[in-house]
Amino acid sequence: MAQSAPPPGTTRPPERNNAWAAGGTMFAGVLLLVDGVLDIFKGIAGIASDEVYARISDYTFRFDVTTWGWIHLILGVILVLVGLGILRGAAWARGFGVAIAALNLIANFVWLPYQPVWAIVSIAIDTFVIWALCTDRSKPVL
Template identity: 60%
Template sequence: MSQQTTTPRPPHSGGAGSAWAAGGTMFAAVLLLVDGVLGVIKGIAGIAEDEVYTRLGSYVFKFNVEAWGWIHLVVGVVLIVVGIGLFKGAGWARVMGVVLASINVILDFMWMPYTPVWALISIAISLFVIWALCTDGTRTPPRTA
């Protein structure tokens, strides 16, 4: 019987996979900033004029548009702060980015009666952000054999 030897995997050496992951993280930071700015604009529009958004059809979640405006405004500002934190390489920003993008998916799902197409686009953006921040392995410890 022959013995099979395995060599331990080297720590992330900055290869092509690492470049893709780092690029994905930077793109996620940009998307968080853009989604945050759009959330602020969406929030201001909801707060300023109640007639800006109209409900399309009947939907289970019925909220006051002004309340939604405040929610989008606050979440938008926090998304901007987290996006800036990702650009600076802050460790807290990665965790907060995943958490806030997850919350943003839920909020956009509930916001769907008002802007269905944009809500779906924003959900897709948030899902990419979650994926990019969770798959960047440049900060994970090396695997042992």
């Protein structure tokens, strides 16, 4: 099938929407919601009781478990809000989604010794979210 000519003033043909990436963006919004809710639960558990998570003695990034609880609670609320923004198609949400998913990925990497399985699941979710939001070019990022 012949491709149509590019619009006047442009040098490349119009990009076709990648269905996988567009579907991935919607799924990324849902995953940000889920990851946010998980972070809220992690935060509440850390704030409510210092005995919920493993005690780490000689760890470079060791914080009090209550501090980690507040970090995860705040990140969780932001993740939920950004996830809702992505699902509503807000222009700001994609770029901010990449940034907050990257920040959450780093926080979960540092959190790894406290809850390894939970942290790895969150890291995997954040990695997919970053990929999905960066590959869908159907709308401008900012």
